[in-house]
Amino acid sequence: MKPLTGFNLVRPRTLQGALTLMATLEKTQPIAGGTDLIPLYREVQCEKTNLIDLSLINELNGITESLNCIVIGSTTTHTQILSNNLVAKHVSALHDSCSVLGSVQIRNRGTIGGNICNASPAADTAPPLLVHNAEVNISNQNNNRWIPLEELFKGPKLTVLQPDELLLKIKIPIDSDSASAFKRLGRRKGFTLSIVNAAAFVKREEGLIQNIRLSIGSVAPTPLRIKKVEEEFLGIEMSKRVLDEIGQACSDQVKPIDDIRGTAEYRRDMSNILIKRALNEAWRRTGGIIE
Amino acid sequence: MIFELNGKNVSFEAIPSLTLLDLLRNEFGLTSVKKGCDQGECGACTVLLDGMPVNSCLILSPQVEGKRVTTIDGLSENPLMIELRDAFMENGAVQCGFCTPGMLLSSYSLLRDNRNPTEEEVKMAIEGNICRCTGYVKIIEAVLDAAVRIGPD
Ligand SMILES: Cc1cc2nc3c(=O)[nH]c(=O)nc-3n(C[C@H](O)[C@H](O)[C@H](O)COP(=O)(O)OP(=O)(O)OC[C@H]3O[C@@H](n4cnc5c(N)ncnc54)[C@H](O)[C@@H]3O)c2cc1C
Ligand code: FES
Ligand code: FES
Numbered sequence: 001m002k003p004l005t006g007f008n009l010v011r012p013r014t015l016q017g018a019l020t021l022m023a024t025l026e027k028t029q030p031i032a033g034g035t036d037l038i039p040l041y042r043e044v045q046c047e048k049t050n051l052i053d054l055s056l057i058n059e060l061n062g063i064t065e066s067l068n069c070i071v072i073g074s075t076t077t078h079t080q081i082l083s084n085n086l087v088a089k090h091v092s093a094l095h096d097s098c099s100v101l102g103s104v105q106i107r108n109r110g111t112i113g114g115n116i117c118n119a120s121p122a123a124d125t126a127p128p129l130l131v132h133n134a135e136v137n138i139s140n141q142n143n144n145r146w147i148p149l150e151e152l153f154k155g156p157k158l159t160v161l162q163p164d165e166l167l168l169k170i171k172i173p174i175d176s177d178s179a180s181a182f183k184r185l186g187r188r189k190g191f192t193l194s195i196v197n198a199a200a201f202v203k204r205e206e207g208l209i210q211n212i213r214l215s216i217g218s219v220a221p222t223p224l225r226i227k228k229v230e231e232e233f234l235g236i237e238m239s240k241r242v243l244d245e246i247g248q249a250c251s252d253q254v255k256p257i258d259d260i261r262g263t264a265e266y267r268r269d270m271s272n273i274l275i276k277r278a279l280n281e282a283w284r285r286t287g288g289i290i291e
Numbered sequence: 292m293i294f295e296l297n298g299k300n301v302s303f304e305a306i307p308s309l310t311l312l313d314l315l316r317n318e319f320g321l322t323s324v325k326k327g328c329d330q331g332e333c334g335a336c337t338v339l340l341d342g343m344p345v346n347s348c349l350i351l352s353p354q355v356e357g358k359r360v361t362t363i364d365g366l367s368e369n370p371l372m373i374e375l376r377d378a379f380m381e382n383g384a385v386q387c388g389f390c391t392p393g394m395l396l397s398s399y400s401l402l403r404d405n406r407n408p409t410e411e412e413v414k415m416a417i418e419g420n421i422c423r424c425t426g427y428v429k430i431i432e433a434v435l436d437a438a439v440r441i442g443p444d
Contacts, residue, residue, distance in 0.1 A: 109346070
């Protein structure tokens with residue numbers, strides 16, 4: 001196996017220290033759990049990268065509740081999220097996604113910040129965070145800003161983060177009368193990225209869809225919110241037929257490609273099925289039944 | 292740099308390009324930690340880091356400074372590990388043995404925290420460990436058998 005090459009490792013203990021390093025060192029790249037990054041350094045790099053290890057920075061780790069929001073630090077691991085009651089109760093789609101992501105070993109190291117900053121169209125925490133209207137806090141040495149998660153993704157493996165910026169935390173509004181769910185399809189649990197994944201968020205008023213948000217991953221260059229369909233079905237009475245229509249409408253909106261994990265046609269069909277499964281489960285979690 | 296390896300403090304030269312896997316095998320001679328894929332997929336290199344299963348091929352050696360690393364060698368006298376080992380042998384859960392150290396550590400971590408797991412929980416716990424020989428059924432049986440042997444406490 002090829003040895004790792006092409007980097008130095010710096011391990012700051014404070015956020016300020018990390019941001020200073022990001023601003024002053026040449027060619028930096030943050031590393032959190034390293035589960036996406038370390039395998040990449042088996043390919044020979046031309047220029048040496050300074051890897052800034054975020055794992056010693058306490059300020060970036062953990063889950064708190066503040067002002068009716070759940071705030072998750074960027075280096076919080078999937079295992080930490082999985083064992084958090086606030087997330088299980090209010091952000092069930094995220095809980096679902098962390099329970100199927102990778103393997104125990106990957107969940108023990110991999111972080112939520114790494115999952116979204118890696119910007120894979122297949123990132124499993126992205127659809128849940130998108131349907132919960134998550135915002136992300138981004139900072140460099142001098143400026144700190146919040147943006148909707150949707151605006152973070154620019155393309156496959158591309159984000160709007162500047163070379164000196166870090167993602168510090170993720171904020172998810174708590175909406176007590178709602179429910180959400182996540183479903184995915186991977187060739188084999190534990191070892192592949194999702195072929196398609198989907199999350200749904202709903203609020204139910206009797207049988208009516210009071211609010212609905214849908215997201216599908218791995219069917220476009222970035223994880224997608226399917227807003228056109230959301231708007232179309234707002235206020236509609238839920239039924240088996242409506243569920244089928246939503247599934248169909250979503251698969252008409254996606255732009256999948258062929259790759260080694262699946263063909264475009266298969267992905268389109270699966271986005272129909274997975275969004276229906278996710279929505280059905282979310283609806284069930286609100287206490288509703290689809291007839 | 293110093294870390295705790297199988298209950299003893301050890302010091303090592305921190306080379307970032309050396310993974311924990313290579314450090315354990317090459318510098319400390321712990322060849323029970325296997326190198327399969329070297330990219331997080333197979334679980335042959337599983338060790339416990341502060342008690343939790345991780346892929347040692349995805350950890351840079353300086354990152355274990357001050358931490359506790361456990362391989363099966365450090366658990367050879369551990370009552371739970373002894374039961375698991377016996378159960379693996381008696382249930383035919385070992386063929387070539389390449390996956391076994393990693394399987395044992397993942398199963399150990401499960402049973403340590405959950406003495407009475409369901410079959411589904413066993414499957415989840417060893418999802419990150421690939422076995423090319425046994426077809427998993429006997430491994431799952433062995434873990435469930437070990438759970439029975441250790442009893443509720
Ligand atoms: C065997 C295996 C199975 C996997 N299975 C899945 C799966 O099922 N689903 C899935 O979605 N993913 C999967 N992954 C991918 C990966 O484990 C996850 O994406 C994980 O969450 C990445 O987090 P990390 O902390 O390890 O990221 P790292 O590797 O540390 O970083 C990933 C990227 O994000 C950047 N970054 C990290 N933190 C920050 C920050 N705070 N600010 C700015 N940039 C940052 C890094 O510079 C890098 O570009 C798998 C990986 C492996 C090896
Ligand atoms: S060698 Fe580490 S997971 Fe395969
Ligand atoms: S016994 Fe051969 S890989 Fe599992």
